[in-house]
Amino acid sequence: MVETKKSAAPKVPRGHVVVNTERCKGCGFCAQFCPTGVLAMSKGFNLKGYHPPIIADAAKCSGCDLCGMYCPDFAIYGVKNGRKPESGDA
Ligand code: SF4
Ligand code: SF4
Numbered sequence: 001m002v003e004t005k006k007s008a009a010p011k012v013p014r015g016h017v018v019v020n021t022e023r024c025k026g027c028g029f030c031a032q033f034c035p036t037g038v039l040a041m042s043k044g045f046n047l048k049g050y051h052p053p054i055i056a057d058a059a060k061c062s063g064c065d066l067c068g069m070y071c072p073d074f075a076i077y078g079v080k081n082g083r084k085p086e087s088g089d090a
Contacts, residue, residue, distance in 0.1 A: 015063015015080045019053055023075035026050030030067035030076050036060040039067065 017038060024046055031039040031053050040056040053076065055061075061078060068077035 013059050015061045017078045020075045021046045021052040023073050024052040029070040033070050
């Protein structure tokens with residue numbers, strides 16, 4: 001029997017995350033609770049003087065929006081790729 005090699009095509013991320021840096025108050029909840037470690041906290045400051053999150057590993061984002069659910073300032077949200085934005089989306 002001949003074994004066939006599985007395709008080595010690059011994985012397409014299942015979702016993506018959007019950060020509104022200037023709304024952020026730097027609490028870190030989003031980075032702390034992201035289940036796949038997509039986010040890290042920036043060493044830089046936003047205009048309010050807080051450290052916002054940065055996307056450290058975009059390929060790992062599932063678009064689950066857990067970051068958005070934890071954010072007290074509506075400064076971040078995740079979207080599943082292929083999903084049409086709703087009218088209430090930022
Ligand atoms: S949870 Fe919201 S306010 Fe807190 S660090 Fe993340 S984006 Fe900023
Ligand atoms: S949408 Fe989910 S996987 Fe993507 S950054 Fe937010 S918490 Fe992490």
